Amino acid sequence: MASVGNEVQNQIYEGMFSPEQKRLPVSFEDWEKAANNLLAKHSFDYVAGGAGSEETVHNNRDAFKRWQIVPRMLNDVGSRDLRVHLLGHTFPHPFMLAPIGLQSIIHPDGEVAVAKAAAKMGVPMIVSTVSSKPMEEISAAADGSPKWYQLYWNEDPEITASFLKRAERAGYTAIVITLDAPVTPWKERDLTNSYLPFMLGEGIGNYLTDPVFCKKLGCDPESDMKTTIDYWGQIFGNPKVTWDNLSFIREHTNLPILLKGILHPNDAKLALEYGVDGIIVSNHGGRQVDGSVAALDALPEIVAAVQNKVPILMDSGIRRGADVLKALALGATSVLIGRPYIYGLAVAGEEGVEQVLRQLAADIDLTLALCGKNSLSSIDRSLLRRK
Numbered sequence: 594m595a596s597v598g599n600e601v602q603n604q605i606y607e608g609m610f611s612p613e614q615k616r617l618p619v620s621f622e623d624w625e626k627a628a629n630n631l632l633a634k635h636s637f638d639y640v641a642g643g644a645g646s647e648e649t650v651h652n653n654r655d656a657f658k659r660w661q662i663v664p665r666m667l668n669d670v671g672s673r674d675l676r677v678h679l680l681g682h683t684f685p686h687p688f689m690l691a692p693i694g695l696q697s698i699i700h701p702d703g704e705v706a707v708a709k710a711a712a713k714m715g716v717p718m719i720v721s722t723v724s725s726k727p728m729e730e731i732s733a734a735a736d737g738s739p740k741w742y743q744l745y746w747n748e749d750p751e752i753t754a755s756f757l758k759r760a761e762r763a764g765y766t767a768i769v770i771t772l773d774a775p776v777t778p779w780k781e782r783d784l785t786n787s788y789l790p791f792m793l794g795e796g797i798g799n800y801l802t803d804p805v806f807c808k809k810l811g812c813d814p815e816s817d818m819k820t821t822i823d824y825w826g827q828i829f830g831n832p833k834v835t836w837d838n839l840s841f842i843r844e845h846t847n848l849p850i851l852l853k854g855i856l857h858p859n860d861a862k863l864a865l866e867y868g869v870d871g872i873i874v875s876n877h878g879g880r881q882v883d884g885s886v887a888a889l890d891a892l893p894e895i896v897a898a899v900q901n902k903v904p905i906l907m908d909s910g911i912r913r914g915a916d917v918l919k920a921l922a923l924g925a926t927s928v929l930i931g932r933p934y935i936y937g938l939a940v941a942g943e944e945g946v947e948q949v950l951r952q953l954a955a956d957i958d959l960t961l962a963l964c965g966k967n968s969l970s971s972i973d974r975s976l977l978r979r980k
């Protein structure tokens with residue numbers, strides 16, 4: 594491999610071309626296939642599936658194909674700067690790990706394995722409210738590496754406040770509020786498999802360890818799982834919240850707040866009015882509304898509406914380096930990946946996640962160079978042509 598630029602590049606490529614890497618898949622499709630072979634059908638379907646006919650899952654991918662990269666030549670790409678500056682921090686790569694709940698259904702080490710792999714690569718992890726493990730344990734595994742906390746509103750404000758306090762104390766540096774899941778979506782694979790893992794107590798690690806939850810429950814949560822899950826079902830989720838409820842979150846945390854699940858430019862404008870610190874354009878990987886706009890297609894109008902006032906991140910359908918560059922060219926500061934790292938976790942635990950992250954980082958680096966660019970900040974709309 595000729596000239597791999599700087600230290601970050603050297604770390605990405607370490608061992609990548611050694612024969613033993615042949616054990617693990619390379620393409621997204623092969624990771625997905627390997628995960629499908631290893632996981633129980635209901636678990637794989639839970640991850641891969643989307644809402645209804647899964648049209649949105651397909652829309653997300655099709656949207657990337659409608660944009661084509663027009664590479665430039667002779668621009669000195671010997672060393673590339675892949676860093677991203679976001680909310681006062683500098684991250685080595687332009688991607689983060691999307692919040693994904695219930696990871697113990699994929700691998701017994703779940704979020705702990707993911708946190709270790711992310712920390713090795715300096716990739717920030719966003720930890721879900723419905724993580725299998727408690728947020729403190731995941732934070733300890735991340736060993737000082739940056740992580741954000743994703744909040745699902747609870748019916749009970751005291752529990753929500755307790756989660757926010759715990760997140761700040763455990764070293765999380767931003768709060769991501771997910772807006773696009775006010776109710777449980779219509780997911781036909783899960784209904785066909787009769788598999789609703791959160792009703793089996795798979796994603797309640799944060800609740801089992803929460804002093805407010807436990808006090809209200811009035812018993813030791815682990816000793817009476819049925820009562821615990823019933824109570825969790827009563828307080829989890831809050832479809833009644835409105836924009837005005839954001840003030841409650843603001844009052845209970847000093848951390849920056851990002852809203853995840855914005856698709857309409859008018860909602861992006863409202864987000865600015867309500868003083869949030871960032872926006873994540875996302876359709877939850879196609880898991881909520883069947884036949885909804887692809888996240889990438891929603892991005893340009895939101896970028897125009899926000900006018901650089903806050904950073905915009907994007908997820909849903911990112912699979913390869915070129916996808917990341919397209920999202921950045923359309924105005925995203927960084928992106929989130931979901932299923933790709935979960936398939937890495939399914940196939941080879943921590944090592945699998947690390948390998949997926951390295952492969953994506955390498956693909957981004959090489960594609961950037963081949964586009965005639967040597968930094969992410971030099972990417973803009975002029976890199977793309979709409980098909």
Ligand SMILES: Cc1cc2nc3c(=O)[nH]c(=O)nc-3n(C[C@H](O)[C@H](O)[C@H](O)COP(=O)(O)O)c2cc1C
Binds near residue numbers: 640
């Ligand atoms: C199995 C699974 C569980 C998820 N759980 C959460 C969650 O707990 N909180 C959340 O905000 N988003 C959740 N998401 C959505 C992801 O954060 C992200 O938006 C989506 O996976 C991105 O799309 P991609 O998988 O196509 O990359 C989940 C997605 C999957 C696949």
Ligand SMILES: O=C(O)C(=O)c1ccccc1
Binds near residue numbers: 694723791796877
């Ligand atoms: O599965 C999901 O996408 C998700 O966000 C979720 C929401 C509630 C409970 C468990 C997972």
